[in-house]
Amino acid sequence: MAMTMEIEPRKLPRQRRAQVTVEAILRATAQVLAEEGYAAASTNRVAQVAGVSVGSLYQYFPNKDALILAVAEEHSRVMREALIDTATKYRDGDFRAGVRHFVRGMIASHAIDPALHRALVQQLLHLGFDHFAASQAEVRALVEGWLIFRAADLQIENPRVAAFVLVATVESVIHAAVFEQPALLADPAFEDEVVRLVLRYVGAAAG
Amino acid sequence: MAMTMEIEPRKLPRQRRAQVTVEAILRATAQVLAEEGYAAASTNRVAQVAGVSVGSLYQYFPNKDALILAVAEEHSRVMREALIDTATKYRDGDFRAGVRHFVRGMIASHAIDPALHRALVQQLLHLGFDHFAASQAEVRALVEGWLIFRAADLQIENPRVAAFVLVATVESVIHAAVFEQPALLADPAFEDEVVRLVLRYVGAAAG
Amino acid sequence: MAMTMEIEPRKLPRQRRAQVTVEAILRATAQVLAEEGYAAASTNRVAQVAGVSVGSLYQYFPNKDALILAVAEEHSRVMREALIDTATKYRDGDFRAGVRHFVRGMIASHAIDPALHRALVQQLLHLGFDHFAASQAEVRALVEGWLIFRAADLQIENPRVAAFVLVATVESVIHAAVFEQPALLADPAFEDEVVRLVLRYVGAAAG
Amino acid sequence: MAMTMEIEPRKLPRQRRAQVTVEAILRATAQVLAEEGYAAASTNRVAQVAGVSVGSLYQYFPNKDALILAVAEEHSRVMREALIDTATKYRDGDFRAGVRHFVRGMIASHAIDPALHRALVQQLLHLGFDHFAASQAEVRALVEGWLIFRAADLQIENPRVAAFVLVATVESVIHAAVFEQPALLADPAFEDEVVRLVLRYVGAAAG
DNA sequence: GATGAATGAGAATTCATTCAT
DNA sequence: AATGAATGAATTCTCATTCAT
Numbered sequence: 014m015a016m017t018m019e020i021e022p023r024k025l026p027r028q029r030r031a032q033v034t035v036e037a038i039l040r041a042t043a044q045v046l047a048e049e050g051y052a053a054a055s056t057n058r059v060a061q062v063a064g065v066s067v068g069s070l071y072q073y074f075p076n077k078d079a080l081i082l083a084v085a086e087e088h089s090r091v092m093r094e095a096l097i098d099t100a101t102k103y104r105d106g107d108f109r110a111g112v113r114h115f116v117r118g119m120i121a122s123h124a125i126d127p128a129l130h131r132a133l134v135q136q137l138l139h140l141g142f143d144h145f146a147a148s149q150a151e152v153r154a155l156v157e158g159w160l161i162f163r164a165a166d167l168q169i170e171n172p173r174v175a176a177f178v179l180v181a182t183v184e185s186v187i188h189a190a191v192f193e194q195p196a197l198l199a200d201p202a203f204e205d206e207v208v209r210l211v212l213r214y215v216g217a218a219a220g
Numbered sequence: 221m222a223m224t225m226e227i228e229p230r231k232l233p234r235q236r237r238a239q240v241t242v243e244a245i246l247r248a249t250a251q252v253l254a255e256e257g258y259a260a261a262s263t264n265r266v267a268q269v270a271g272v273s274v275g276s277l278y279q280y281f282p283n284k285d286a287l288i289l290a291v292a293e294e295h296s297r298v299m300r301e302a303l304i305d306t307a308t309k310y311r312d313g314d315f316r317a318g319v320r321h322f323v324r325g326m327i328a329s330h331a332i333d334p335a336l337h338r339a340l341v342q343q344l345l346h347l348g349f350d351h352f353a354a355s356q357a358e359v360r361a362l363v364e365g366w367l368i369f370r371a372a373d374l375q376i377e378n379p380r381v382a383a384f385v386l387v388a389t390v391e392s393v394i395h396a397a398v399f400e401q402p403a404l405l406a407d408p409a410f411e412d413e414v415v416r417l418v419l420r421y422v423g424a425a426a427g
Numbered sequence: 428m429a430m431t432m433e434i435e436p437r438k439l440p441r442q443r444r445a446q447v448t449v450e451a452i453l454r455a456t457a458q459v460l461a462e463e464g465y466a467a468a469s470t471n472r473v474a475q476v477a478g479v480s481v482g483s484l485y486q487y488f489p490n491k492d493a494l495i496l497a498v499a500e501e502h503s504r505v506m507r508e509a510l511i512d513t514a515t516k517y518r519d520g521d522f523r524a525g526v527r528h529f530v531r532g533m534i535a536s537h538a539i540d541p542a543l544h545r546a547l548v549q550q551l552l553h554l555g556f557d558h559f560a561a562s563q564a565e566v567r568a569l570v571e572g573w574l575i576f577r578a579a580d581l582q583i584e585n586p587r588v589a590a591f592v593l594v595a596t597v598e599s600v601i602h603a604a605v606f607e608q609p610a611l612l613a614d615p616a617f618e619d620e621v622v623r624l625v626l627r628y629v630g631a632a633a634g
Numbered sequence: 635m636a637m638t639m640e641i642e643p644r645k646l647p648r649q650r651r652a653q654v655t656v657e658a659i660l661r662a663t664a665q666v667l668a669e670e671g672y673a674a675a676s677t678n679r680v681a682q683v684a685g686v687s688v689g690s691l692y693q694y695f696p697n698k699d700a701l702i703l704a705v706a707e708e709h710s711r712v713m714r715e716a717l718i719d720t721a722t723k724y725r726d727g728d729f730r731a732g733v734r735h736f737v738r739g740m741i742a743s744h745a746i747d748p749a750l751h752r753a754l755v756q757q758l759l760h761l762g763f764d765h766f767a768a769s770q771a772e773v774r775a776l777v778e779g780w781l782i783f784r785a786a787d788l789q790i791e792n793p794r795v796a797a798f799v800l801v802a803t804v805e806s807v808i809h810a811a812v813f814e815q816p817a818l819l820a821d822p823a824f825e826d827e828v829v830r831l832v833l834r835y836v837g838a839a840a841g
Numbered sequence: 842g843a844t845g846a847a848t849g850a851g852a853a854t855t856c857a858t859t860c861a862t
Numbered sequence: 863a864a865t866g867a868a869t870g871a872a873t874t875c876t877c878a879t880t881c882a883t
Binding site for chain 4: 465548549552553563584585588589591592595596598599600602603620624627628630632
């Protein structure tokens with residue numbers, strides 16, 4: 014494992030033409046990764062699908078890992094936004110409804126492009142980056158604020174730890190579903206159970 | 221990605237000498253994987269560490285994947301046995317003690333060789349085999365049976381989904397510990413927290 | 428033996444530089460095959476002789492067989508052209524002169540690069556492709572048409588079978604010369620004998 | 635190409651058990667060669683099919699080439715005998731009938747096991763031995779004697795050369811049929827044409 | 842900026858042959 | 863005599879990366 018791995022984009026595209034090139038590359042990477050799998054995602058293949066030369070790819074990404082990371086970054090940004098949109102809306106409403114929407118948002122965000130998500134997780138684990146874990150920080154902060162705001166109604170000792178456990182747990186359960194039983198993602202009973210898990214854990218369950 | 225991947229062991233070692241060779245190969249694979257990581261685990265490197273020629277390796281394993289899978293098989297067999305032993309014992313005893321032993325078993329099974337476990341998870345995901353998923357199905361079935369058997373004492377709507385959620389949750393919390401904080405595996409407070417999570421979820425918590 | 432053997436060239440060279448590379452590879456393959464024999468014709472050796480990297484070789488040929496086939500294709504194209512040129516010219520002239528030119532064309536085409544021819548025959552048989560057989564089909568058809576066209580002057584029962592026998596006979600006599608006595612290819616007496624064999628067979632001999 | 639190639643059988647089997655082993659090896663080699671082709675004919679595969687260990691194979695054959703040669707030897711012995719049987723019978727009868735029987739014998743001998751014949755020719759060419767050419771010496775002598783005996787009825791200048799041309803020609807034409815159009819072997823028109831080729835060549839044709 | 846030809850280290854895999862049991 | 867485990871040199875092929883045009 015290279016200690017001196019560059020992962021920063023090489024240079025920013027200035028002209029519109031370059032902008033287009035970079036987007037084509039990212040889209041092609043995501044597509045190849047999702048449709049043809051890890052093994053097929055060689056730099057030459059990606060460039061071909063993007064309708065661009067390998068040379069152009071290396072103009073903007075110093076190496077393959079940086080390319081994958083950029084795609085992961087984009088993918089997790091989209092996921093994060095979808096989630097935060099949903100979750101923020103219910104900040105002041107009924108807590109139980111809020112939890113349900115949070116969970117629904119998490120499930121929905123994982124359903125955006127499960128194949129890409131899978132491929133990225135595989136690649137990133139393989140690269141030694143737990144990229145999605147890092148991107149959860151923001152979500153965690155959101156949830157922590159929420160727990161503090163509603164502390165009176167809950168049985169929680171340490172909101173920070175609870176937020177960590179909660180986000181990690183929900184994420185992992187959904188994750189497991191993505192990998193092992195994708196059908197569950199569309200099963201209302203699955204949503205119900207995850208909601209129950211959260212509510213009971215924070216001491217806000219009905220019965 | 222080859223569609224026709226052979227993964228069955230090639231032939232069974234008959235003589236004791238061969239037995240020793242196969243064991244050396246498996247041990248070397250596990251060691252290289254755990255200590256030097258995926259990238260270093262070339263067939264030649266493995267053979268070298270095993271003190272055996274590459275040819276011998278290919279006498280028993282048709283390709284590299286089969287080799288990795290054999291190691292995973294063995295590792296998950298050991299894990300599964302440790303777990304099922306523990307869990308089965310408490311099938312009829314006190315439920316809360318049973319949960320504690322189940323959790324303890326899960327933790328213990330992941331503490332057997334965390335580095336190898338990490339490497340295998342990375343490698344298998346990467347190969348597209350979700351080998352541990354398969355072995356979790358068995359555990360899941362065990363837990364589901366258990367939940368149904370004890371339904372009267374618990375507050376569960378859908379035992380099948382609940383079993384999935386439970387196993388995934390416990391597994392992933394422990395997993396996170398394996399990947400990020402191996403020290404936790406030996407911390408009694410960690411066990412306590414996971415037990416609490418489970419008991420609350422199934423509605424069997426004391427308070 | 429792979430059932431799904433790719434033998435089509437991988438991509439066409441667009442730039443002049445690539446054109447040069449491909450030609451160098453083909454020339455090197457022919458040379459190594461002819462001078463050092465089958466056993467020496469490894470892809471790395473060929474690349475080395477071509478003054479090119481193995482990678483470049485694989486950029487244009489998907490595998491070793493495709494490389495050999497491309498050389499065979501070229502060689503048999505040259506042979507076929509030499510032959511058909513000669514033979515076609517005499518389609519309407521004097522039959523006996525026509526036979527002489529046909530035979531002369533066959534001999535000349537085999538004299539182009541006997542060592543390469545030898546190596547290719549060995550190699551192609553060995554690969555299971557009877558490449559020259561295919562190209563002989565064309566010659567056979569030409570001869571059959573010729574026999575039918577001149578049927579009045581000849582004593583032939585079954586032109587199709589006769590064409591097969593004729594071409595096979597001439598081909599193999601010349602072949603034997605290539606393999607065993609290359610010097611004969613340049614000896615006019617050899618041409619005379621083969622012509623006599625043909626003329627007597629088709630019943631057009633003078634005496 | 636090894637200059638010091640051993641091709642002599644290593645030792646003669648003395649005990650009946652060994653006799654059986656050697657025969658099994660030869661039969662397995664022929665079978666694998668004919669049915670699975672050159673590529674599959676590894677020494678280990680042959681030993682396996684023979685129900686014998688590789689070690690035993692090497693007890694009687696110093697290397698792979700010697701094994702192939704032994705099979706070729708046996709195959710050409712069988713062919714030769716079939717031919718000589720047929721041909722000798724007609725030594726004193728009608729010349730034209732004799733030729734027909736000679737040709738028929740040649741065709742029949744090539745029809746004994748065409749797949750094996752093909753595989754052997756491929757292998758032997760590849761090894762640089764023109765084994766079947768050598769084994770023709772005996773047949774050639776037979777034919778020469780025959781031509782001398784019937785010289786009065788024929789138009790032949792040099793019986794030795796004529797015998798060479800005749801045997802080589804007939805052999806090659808049949809050979810071409812084996813490789814390119816096996817169906818011809820069973821076609822009476824093919825036999826007719828080959829007979830005509832011979833009769834006209836030696837000046838014994840009817841018209 | 843873009844191109845795509847060229848590179849070559851490195852990885853997987855085979856198979857004739859040996860030799861201890 | 864027979865066994866079959868072990869050997870390892872040799873070969874094919876891939877793919878991230880560079881750089882001249």
